[in-house]
Amino acid sequence: MEPKKKQGFFSVFLNNGKAYTLLTAVAAGLYPLLFYYTNNYKMINSWGHLGYFVSIFLLLPLVVFFVAHKISEVGFLKKLQPFVLPFLNFFFFFSYLNVALYAGFSWIRTLIIFGIAILLTVVLRKFFKKIIVFQLILAVIGFFTLTPVVLKQLNYSKEWMKQPDNIEAAIFKKKPNIYYIQPDGYANFSELKKGNYKIENAEFESFLAENNFKAYPNFRSNYAATLPTNSAVFMMKHHYYNNGSDFTETIDARNVIVSDNSVLRILKNNNYRTFFLTEQAYFLTNKPKLGYDFCNFSTKEISFVTTGIGNPKDVIEPFKDYLETYKEGPNFFFIEIFNPGHITNTINDSKGVEGERDHYIESLKESNKKLTELTKTILANDSEALIVIMADHGGFVGMTNTGESYTKNSDPDFVNSIFSTILAIHWPNGQAPKFDTKLKTSVNLFRILTSYLSEDDSYLSNLQPDESYIIINFGAPQGVYEYINGKGNVVFKKY
Structure with a gap:
């Protein structure tokens, strides 16, 4: 058996x-x-x-x-x-x-x-x-x-965050209140007039000019999305999408933006009180430790299961309250609004090229209303404010959905629709520094502002390359590519 x-x-x-x-x-x-x-x-x-x-x-x-x-x-x-x-x-x-x-x-x-x-x-x-x-x-x-x-x-390396000089120890000679307002997806005035946009926006452009803002034509972002752009902006350094190792979004970007970065360190070293006001909890979904002194969101009110995008939370009334409560500066405000935004992310939700453009135009009008009210509120309380209106990327107008941006395309109108961003600055006393001509891309914004406030031109010797990068998944080998070079010309060079 x-x-x-x-x-x-x-x-x-x-x-x-x-x-x-x-x-x-x-x-x-x-x-x-x-x-x-x-x-x-x-x-x-x-x-x-x-x-x-x-x-x-x-x-x-x-x-x-x-x-x-x-x-x-x-x-x-x-x-x-x-x-x-x-x-x-x-x-x-x-x-x-x-x-x-x-x-x-x-x-x-x-x-x-x-x-x-x-x-x-x-x-x-x-x-x-x-x-x-x-x-x-x-x-x-x-x-x-x-x-x-x-x-x-x-295995994520923070090597890219190290500064090449002692800019984090910069001492400001002048300390105006600083208001950094970021309207998501707002293309530059110069691009709105042409290319895939061709949108009439003269009223708001005139409003800023009448209120002593200086606009910077052809200004653009270095990256094609909110997280990679802002992590580069607040570290004043290129990360190249984690040196090409990540094809989704920048690793640890939320912690870099709202917890600890070079800009926050500089501001705190100069005794600035810091505020972060946002319509959406997008930067807070992983409940990071807040490096700002004040925020209109509490991490306790953010769900564990969320995309960070929902019904927008008002930022204007809390902003007015903070202005009333903290009249004595110096104060730094980072105010994020989600208009005009960009076209839809997926083809299934797309209204087509013209339909998405029409939606962008309507959202642009809403953005202008918010920016106008914020600007009027600031100037009524703080006529010598340093106000920076700078978007995170363009509106992707001319495409059916943002997913098209991951396919190689050498059309300048297509590429500029991704990266073109508004930059308008209200300089205290209306006196822009002579080196503001170096304001070409967003990665260098705060390094240039630090040089201006500290009256130390030496920090300008370490400006980052004015190059714009994108992730390509289709039409070429997958990877990170330089899409616009330092001269503003469309190129296609693998990183």
Whole structure:
């Protein structure tokens, strides 16, 4: 008589009648958890987020599945017992995937998932354990997909943040209140008149001129998105999308922008009080430690599951309150508004080239209203203010969606639509420094302002190259490319 062969775990698991309650619960949440982290890591890279998501995706189903299974063993409910765990598994698995895909909750989608879970329970109950195995295999794949994302963060080098001189120790000879207002996606006046825009904006342009603002034609950003632009602006250094190692968004950008950077260090060394006012919590999704003294958002009010974009929060009234409360400076305000913004990100939401352009025009009008009110409020209280209106990137007008920007295109109107940004400055006493001619791209803004305020021209010897960079995924080998050179000409040179 041959000895009985020892069966493997999966063979035993598939062929016996045990429920495996806890394994079923883990299978429902593990892959969606890993999937969510892989696709959103830079927005949730904190210990608080890890604890929250482990609790929601793993601990919660463990408790619910265990309790539900125990209840189903009681009396008349025993007839439903074979259906309880399959239903819960399907419902939790697809609910978590829904959260992972949409970064939010919807009652309508939840009701649809509820119906799908009932249907799958009836149709696939006999194959349920095989489905659990499949979910666990997905989790293994998810683990290997997440690993390089985490390793990239752990191996992230901050070498690019080091300054080539002692600019962080700069001593200001003059200390006006500084107001840095960033209207998202606002193209330069010079570009609005031509190219893919051809938008009438004379009224607002005249308003700024009448209020002693100096506009800088053909000014542009160095990067094509909000996070990479702002991290470069506040560090006054190029990062080249993490030296070409990251093709999504700049690693640790939120912490650089709102927690600690060269500009904040300079301001604090010169005893500036610092304020960050924003309509959206986009810079705060990973709940970073705030390096600003004041902010109109509390990290406690920001959901763990969010894209950071929702109903805009008013910045004008809080700004007026701060002006009234803190009349004695020096103060630094970073005010972020999300108009005009840019065209839609995806082709599915696109209204077409003309439809997106029309939407941009309407949003530009809203932006002008906010900028006008902010400017009037500042000048009514602080006539000698240093006011900087500078956008983070262009509006991408001329495309059906921003995704087109990832495909190689040598058309100057196309490229300038991405990078062209407004820059208008109200200099105290109307006296711009002679070296303001060096204001060409956003990465050098604060280095030039520091030279102006400290009256030390030596900091100008370390200006960054006025080059603009983009990530290309299609039409050329994937990578980071120089798209506009230091002379303002469209090029295509792989970094």
